[in-house]
Amino acid sequence: MWFEDIVLGETRDLGTHTFTEEEIIAFGKKYDPQPFHIDPEAAKTSMFGGLIASGWHTAAVWMKLSIESRKKEVAGGRNLARSGVSPGFEDMRWLKPVRPGMTLHYSATPFEKVDLKSRPELGLIKNLGEARDETGDVVFSFIGKGLVARKPKESSL
Amino acid sequence: MSGADTTLLHFEDFRPGQTFAFGRYEVTKEEIIDFAEQFDAQPHHLDEEAGRRSLLGGLAASGWHICAMAMRMFADGIILKSANRGGLGADECRWMKPVKPGDMLRMEVEVLETRAPKSLSGVGFVRFSCRIFNQREQVALLNMTPILARRGA
16 A cells, blocks of 8 residues: 555544553653652642643653554554654644543544655655543643655556 | 742743753664554564665664654753643654654754633643754654743642
């Protein structure tokens, strides 16, 4: 599958992840040691009223599920676009706190294709990445960018 | 001084154009692989040989790991010294160069914008631009907007 084959607006369901207190604290201690990410007692008196996951933890789980879902789809015989290098992302929003025991449902929806004059063999895909809680509210979103190979001109594929 | 809170930086302490420089984060092979095993299990983040065959030219950290390491430097440099009330988000991230084992990361930070919407009492938003360098060059850019308490709120 090439850049040209990607269908805009087609949402990939990436599956779910349930956040545990243990992993929230482990990630927080290593990368984001604010009291409300690492100390359940101190978190009670914070504006969140309890422990919450670092926004970067919520984001990293999007990547984890994206990779796992890709592996499952490839194993199931689906011809996916070659995973490319990403130049970055835009507009990441942490909309609601993510607490221990919450299960988030993650997804990715390609919504824009950008031609790259400097790299004619590649195209840029913009993806809306999201995580929703059990009530369906979006708790996390961002616009991911991926470089994907274009169909070679001489190819008969 | 009427309490520990007055020693913390508040919304009013930040102005557009202010700059900060800090950070010293040594990137290890073990940590690159450990992060990738948990969150980004692609061959170029797990295996030296696969990394050499990729565009990254060797084992390199996941971009999400770069964000996490940047957050740690930002936390140690500013957030843990501030009356922080959470984060709104990160409006831009650019992964510019591979981050590899042995790299020593540091950060240069500039305040881009401060705003305190009337609808929110007691807090304001400060948008920071964080440029992340290794020992040679800039490797990433990350804009983050924490929510900070206002003085006296």
